[in-house]
Amino acid sequence: MGDSKKDNRHVQSIQRAMAIIETLDKYRELGVTEIAEKLGLERSTVHRILSTLKALGYINQNPTNHKYSNSFRFFExxxxxxxxxxxxxxxxxxxxxxxxxxxxxxxxxxxxxxxxxxxxxxxxxxxxxxxxxxxxxxxxxxxxxxxxxxxxxxxxxxxxxxxxxxxxxxxxxxxxxxxxxxxxxxxxxxxxxxxxxxxxxxxxxxxxxxxxxxxxxxxxxxxxxxxxxxxxxxxxxxxxxxxxxxxxxxxxxxxxxxxxxxxxx
Structure with missing residues (x-):
């Protein structure tokens, strides 16, 4: 019961954002569909989170193939x-x-x-x-x-x-x-x-x-x-x-x- 209450306090969008960041850390560069398939998420959900992280400076997008990667902000x-x-x-x-x-x-x-x-x-x-x-x-x-x-x-x-x-x-x-x-x-x-x-x-x-x-x-x-x-x-x-x-x-x-x-x- 206690564990269930604790889990309910987790913010799902943050959990998904962190999963995307860790996946990009593992695979270096991925497209929206690739990330969605690896994490079992809707493509629209992944795209929305990536757009937010990109706007905040945590994600880069390759202008050639449009794939995403983590930025140097994490190193900083x-x-x-x-x-x-x-x-x-x-x-x-x-x-x-x-x-x-x-x-x-x-x-x-x-x-x-x-x-x-x-x-x-x-x-x-x-x-x-x-x-x-x-x-x-x-x-x-x-x-x-x-x-x-x-x-x-x-x-x-x-x-x-x-x-x-x-x-x-x-x-x-x-x-x-x-x-x-x-x-x-x-x-x-x-x-x-x-x-x-x-x-x-x-x-x-x-x-x-x-x-x-x-x-x-x-x-x-x-x-x-x-x-x-x-x-x-x-x-x-x-x-x-x-x-x-x-x-x-x-x-x-x-x-x-x-x-x-x-x-x-």
Whole structure:
């Protein structure tokens, strides 16, 4: 009964507008009929909503094929949210230190549902680089940053996030079973860091650590991404970068007001 009353307070037109925005985010550019078919809506309803969003500056229309796409207004809003969080400004000295010490690409990300969003990065000075652009939205279950963020959610929450769709296999190393993923996340939680060993992109190795806030919750994740060929399974070099990452992530967390648990000597 309570749930029914809550549902009745939802505004249907807003729900439909958001569904259209998310569909355009997934497919990039679609016509009115295509959107209507994918969402099971009347063509006239879709056209009316698109016209409103276009007038407000949230939707663009291609003058050649007349199809619609999301505008840069969403990027502007997202960037403002990131700036208001203060992570980029506070993180930069730590990211610069990590970049200098590792000589590899450094990334900062937050969790958005079942996805991880890159909110800042420092590129590697090397000629051959790992390019993960700011604003990139990637599946959390097969990336180092995403896994370390998922690892600090309750297991039931992780299962609910992925219950409606299968875990897609991107490489031979991608985990596609939810039970195996939950076991893997438990290990990440225990050891304090995650490794993406060519699970999303072949040839890419990523080591990620959590960033804790003053409420003792994980608020972001920091990673070092490197082309795997450059290390040739050199465990000592990889362990050295991991240790640098964990030290920097710990001090970044402390700067945010996090108090690490006391460990008796």
């Amino acid at each position: 809003i997202g960037n403002n949210v990131i700036q208001s969080l203060g992570f980029r400004r506070q993180a930069m000295p730590f990211m610069q230190e990590l970049s200098t010490k590792s000589n590899e690409a450094v990334n900062l990300a937050v969790l958005d549902g079942k996805y991880v969003i890159y909110i800042d990065k420092i590129e590697s000075p090397a000629t051959i680089k790992v390019d993960l652009p700011v604003g990139k939205r990637m599946p959390a279950y097969c990336t180092g940053l995403g896994k370390v963020l998922l690892a600090h959610l309750p297991e039931i929450t992780v299962r609910e996030l992925f219950e409606d769709e299968p875990l897609i296999r991107y490489t031979k190393n991608t985990i596609t079973d939810i039970d195996e993923l939950c076991q893997h996340l438990a290990k990440i939680r225990e050891q304090g860091y995650a490794v993406d060993n060519e699970e999303y992109v072949e040839g890419l190795l990523c080591i990620a650590a959590p960033i804790w806030g003053h409420t003792k919750n994980v608020v972001a994740a920091l990673s070092v991404a490197l082309p795997k060929f450059r290390y040739s399974d050199d465990d000592d070099k990889i362990a050295h970068i991991r240790d640098i990452l964990l030290d920097v992530a710990r001090r970044f967390s402390i700067s945010l007001g996090y108090q690490p648990p006391h460990i008796d000597s």
